[in-house]
Amino acid sequence: MSSLQIVIVGIGMIGGSLGLALKEAWGEEVRVTGVDNDQAALATALSTGAIDAALSLLDEKIAAADVVFLCTPVLQMTGLVKKMAPFLKAGTILTDVGSTKKRLNEQIVAMLPAYIEYIGGHPMAGREKSGITAADKNLFRNKGYILIREQNTSIRALERVRQLIQKTGAIIYLMNADEHDHCAAVISHVPHVAAAALVNLLHCYPEPDTISKLAGGGFQDTTRIASSNADMWADICLTNGAAIIDGLEKMQLIVNQVIEDIRQQKRPALHNYFCLAKQRRDELLKKAQL
Amino acid sequence: MSSLQIVIVGIGMIGGSLGLALKEAWGEEVRVTGVDNDQAALATALSTGAIDAALSLLDEKIAAADVVFLCTPVLQMTGLVKKMAPFLKAGTILTDVGSTKKRLNEQIVAMLPAYIEYIGGHPMAGREKSGITAADKNLFRNKGYILIREQNTSIRALERVRQLIQKTGAIIYLMNADEHDHCAAVISHVPHVAAAALVNLLHCYPEPDTISKLAGGGFQDTTRIASSNADMWADICLTNGAAIIDGLEKMQLIVNQVIEDIRQQKRPALHNYFCLAKQRRDELLKKAQL
Numbered sequence: 001m002s003s004l005q006i007v008i009v010g011i012g013m014i015g016g017s018l019g020l021a022l023k024e025a026w027g028e029e030v031r032v033t034g035v036d037n038d039q040a041a042l043a044t045a046l047s048t049g050a051i052d053a054a055l056s057l058l059d060e061k062i063a064a065a066d067v068v069f070l071c072t073p074v075l076q077m078t079g080l081v082k083k084m085a086p087f088l089k090a091g092t093i094l095t096d097v098g099s100t101k102k103r104l105n106e107q108i109v110a111m112l113p114a115y116i117e118y119i120g121g122h123p124m125a126g127r128e129k130s131g132i133t134a135a136d137k138n139l140f141r142n143k144g145y146i147l148i149r150e151q152n153t154s155i156r157a158l159e160r161v162r163q164l165i166q167k168t169g170a171i172i173y174l175m176n177a178d179e180h181d182h183c184a185a186v187i188s189h190v191p192h193v194a195a196a197a198l199v200n201l202l203h204c205y206p207e208p209d210t211i212s213k214l215a216g217g218g219f220q221d222t223t224r225i226a227s228s229n230a231d232m233w234a235d236i237c238l239t240n241g242a243a244i245i246d247g248l249e250k251m252q253l254i255v256n257q258v259i260e261d262i263r264q265q266k267r268p269a270l271h272n273y274f275c276l277a278k279q280r281r282d283e284l285l286k287k288a289q290l
Numbered sequence: 291m292s293s294l295q296i297v298i299v300g301i302g303m304i305g306g307s308l309g310l311a312l313k314e315a316w317g318e319e320v321r322v323t324g325v326d327n328d329q330a331a332l333a334t335a336l337s338t339g340a341i342d343a344a345l346s347l348l349d350e351k352i353a354a355a356d357v358v359f360l361c362t363p364v365l366q367m368t369g370l371v372k373k374m375a376p377f378l379k380a381g382t383i384l385t386d387v388g389s390t391k392k393r394l395n396e397q398i399v400a401m402l403p404a405y406i407e408y409i410g411g412h413p414m415a416g417r418e419k420s421g422i423t424a425a426d427k428n429l430f431r432n433k434g435y436i437l438i439r440e441q442n443t444s445i446r447a448l449e450r451v452r453q454l455i456q457k458t459g460a461i462i463y464l465m466n467a468d469e470h471d472h473c474a475a476v477i478s479h480v481p482h483v484a485a486a487a488l489v490n491l492l493h494c495y496p497e498p499d500t501i502s503k504l505a506g507g508g509f510q511d512t513t514r515i516a517s518s519n520a521d522m523w524a525d526i527c528l529t530n531g532a533a534i535i536d537g538l539e540k541m542q543l544i545v546n547q548v549i550e551d552i553r554q555q556k557r558p559a560l561h562n563y564f565c566l567a568k569q570r571r572d573e574l575l576k577k578a579q580l
Contacts, residue, residue, distance in 0.1 A: 124506040144504055173503065183501045191488050191512045196567035197544045198481050203570060204540045211473045212574045213463065214434055216414040220575065221511045222481045227571045230564035237560050241552045248549050250494045252542055254487045259538050262531045270527050274520035277486035280493060281517045284502045285510065 003031040004164075007065040009057070009080055011036040011045045012229075013127060014097050015071030016135030018168075019050035024137045025167035033065070041132045050135055062087045067164065070096035074235040078107045090115035093157045097123055099184060099232070100240040101148050101177040109152075117157035120148035120177060122184070123170065130229040141169030149174045185243035189236055190251060193244065195226040196233075293321040294454075297355040299347070299370055301326040301335045302519075303417060304387050305361030306425030308458075309340035314427045315457035323355070331422045340425055352377045357454065360386035364525040368397045380405035383447045387413055389474060389522070390530040391438050391467040399442075407447035410438035410467060412474070413460065420519040431459030439464045475533035479526055480541060483534070485516040486523075 006022060008015045011034045019032045034051035036042050042054040055061055057080070062068075065088060070077050077096055088094070094116055098104050101120045108118050124144035127134060145165055149158060162172050175183070198219075202208045237244055261269040296312060298305045301324045309322045324341035326332050332344040345351055352358075352374060360367050367386055378384070384406055388394050391410045398408050414434035417424060435455055439448060452462050465473070488509075492498045527534055551559040 124504055126506065126508050143506060146504070179500075182495070183504050186492060186495060186501050187504045187509050188506075190491065191509055192564075193545065193548055194484050194488060195512055196564055197541050197548070198484060199567040199571045199574070200544055200563070201480065201537065201541050202476060202574075203566075204544075205472070205476060208570075209577065210469075211476050212577055214414055214436070214473050214477045215574055216416065216433060216478070218416050218515045219477050219481055221514045222485055223567075223571055224511045225508045226564075226567040228564070228568065230561050230568055233564040234557050234561040237548075237552050238555055238557060241555070245549050245552055247491065248545055251487050251491050252545060254490055254494075255483065255538055255542060258483050258487070258527075259535050262527045262535055265528055265531070267524050267528060271520050271524040273490070274482075274486055274516075274518070274523040276493075277489040277513075277516040278518065278520055280498075281489045281513055284489070284492075284505055287499065287502055 003029055005064045005066045006030050006032045007035060007055070007062060007068045008032060008051065009035045009068065009070050009084070010072035010076075011038070011041045011051065011132050012071060013130045013132070013134040014123065014125070014139075015069065016045055016048075016050040016132040017125075017137065017139035018069055018071065018097070019045060020048070020135055020137035021140050021168035022164065023049065023052075025169075026164075035062075044132045045135075048132075048135070050132065057083060058087070060087060063089050065089075065092055067093045067095065067161070070094070070098070073229075073232045074098040074100055074104060074239050077104060078111065081108055082111060085112060085116065088116050091117075093117050093119060093160055095119045095121045095161050097121055098239075099126075099188070099236045101180045103239045105148060105150065105177045117154045119153065119157050119161045121161065121165070122146045122180065124188075125170075126188070126225070126228065130232075138169070140165070143170055144173055145170035146173045146175060146180055148177050148180060150176055181240050182243050185240055185247045189240060189244045190247035192225050192228065192233055193237075193248060194251065195223045199223050199226045293319055295354045295356045296320050296322045297325060297345070297352060297358045298322060298341065299325045299358065299360050299374070300362035301328070301331045301341065301422050302361060303420045303422070303424040304413065304415070304429075305359065306335055306338075306340040306422040307415075307427065307429035308359055308361065308387070309335060310338070310425055310427035311430050311458035312454065313339065313342075315459075316454075325352075334422045335425075338422075338425070340422065347373060348377070350377060353379050355379075355382055357383045357385065357451070360384070360388070363519075363522045364388040364390055364394060364529050367394060368401065371398055372401060375402060375406065378406050381407075383407050383409060383450055385409045385411045385451050387411055389416075389478070389526045391470045393529045395438060395440065395467045407444045409443065409447050409451045411451065411455070412436045412470065414478075415460075416478070416515070416518065420522075428459070430455070433460055434463055435460035436463045436465060436470055438467050438470060440466055471530050472533050475530055475537045479530060479534045480537035482515050482518065482523055483527075483538060484541065485513045489513050489516045
């Protein structure tokens with residue numbers, strides 16, 4: 001039996017980790033080809049074994065692909081799909097790892113020929129490091145990986161992608177694109193904006209260096225995700241704007257109430273605020289199977 | 291030579307860690323006595339060796355203390371000082387580990403007899419766990435520990451406290467109470483309020499449980515400090531209100547600008563926002579000697 005031909009477009013931290021993880025899980029049953037503008041990234045991926053071969057995007061050999069993973073920043077994806085689609089054979093499954101799903105799902109489904117099946121995906125495995133050198137074959141292990149199931153989603157394609165990814169150790173969740181985008185805004189996108197705000201806040205003061213010296217583990221943890229890839233996060237804000245704005249505005253209301261309670265020295269209200277946050281986070285850690 | 295008599299009032303995570311760390315660093319040169327309302331905490335501290343003996347607050351034996359560490363929530367401290375002061379002998383040094391310093395410094399200095407010297411302190415070693423069972427002899431190692439130096443601070447007392455603590459592996463910084471409170475608001479207090487806001491935000495949505503399932507390492511890190519002791523944080527908000535409100539309001543302005551940039555789909559502005567945060571955090575990690 002010949003190997004399943006996998007093409008990964010975008011050999012960064014996620015794309016590279018996916019190559020390593022799929023090859024580790026499936027061995028000879030898969031063959032992974034990498035596509036990237038960055039020749040150095042491709043060379044590294046080849047030497048670390050994240051990919052078996054490299055191709056340029058418009059090479060006809062891409063027609064051999066059974067499954068294509070798009071692993072670039074979200075706003076580059078539709079342009080890439082447009083270029084690639086004419087080269088892909090009937091029955092090819094296209095999936096992606098973008099952090100926002102609704103807009104992408106609509107755009108990609110609209111531009112794909114009917115004989116190519118699209119399954120949106122989102123691994124909940126972000127790290128603050130980026131690039132192929134940060135790739136890790138265990139990135140997905142015991143982490144959530146959301147696959148998008150809409151009314152018109154091909155069950156065959158969904159099961160294929162689910163099967164492929166599950167063996168990397170990821171925990172698969174199914175939801176529709178709208179649910180995904182609302183959940184992701186609250187659990188991931190709003191916290192990213194807030195973490196970046198806390199770092200940028202230091203520079204609203206005259207001596208950020210003096211302040212920085214005092215930064216202990218608490219500050220470092222709270223702002224860890226602020227060291228993420230800026231291109232990716234700009235794209236996320238633009239492609240999930242409504243849900244993110246909704247979350248940020250709700251957060252502003254919460255913070256305004258705290259300001260008011262401090263101003264009025266309302267200790268019971270402040271105590272309750274921190275108490276609820278502690279209880280809720282402690283419960284969340286228990287419930288999250290991640 | 292007889293041992294230095296140390297009394298720790300409040301045998302929680304910090305008080306217990308201080309007992310363990312001072313005994314580890316100084317061995318037979320110190321003798322640590324613990325004071326707490328919680329008899330079970332005292333028993334645990336005795337059995338783990340965090341303290342050598344236990345006393346009740348109003349016991350006359352407290353007169354033997356050379357150095358007293360106050361390790362309770364900030365708002366309990368002045369009440370305790372009032373009760374203890376009459377029992378303390380001339381030359382006793384009183385210090386504390388409270389997270390806010392200006393108000394406390396003014397109040398304690400005003401109520402202490404002139405023959406007792408007060409040195410405000412603040413270990414930058416918070417953890418989300420609390421209680422004696424979370425005590426750790428290495429808690430202070432390579433962490434910042436701020437000691438407050440005002441114009442009227444006794445240099446003898448400051449040097450004594452500095453010497454004692456430095457041997458636990460802490461890195462000592464000197465600043466005045468006002469500087470401390472502004473820095474701490476930005477680096478610690480505002481991030482705590484924000485982290486708690488991000489957790490409480492989940493409960494502004496109809497299905498917090500579904501959302502919680504998606505919480506990966508990013509959310510868990512960003513909100514780690516939201517699992518801290520609620521009493522302590524309510525007190526911090528009340529005793530450093532002006533600086534915290536100032537920081538929260540500046541953060542609100544930053545977030546408002548992000549909302550506006552998303553609404554107007556300004557990619558360069560959003561990219562710059564995340565880019566600056568990444569650069570600044572990466573620099574901060576390099577500079578922080580912690």
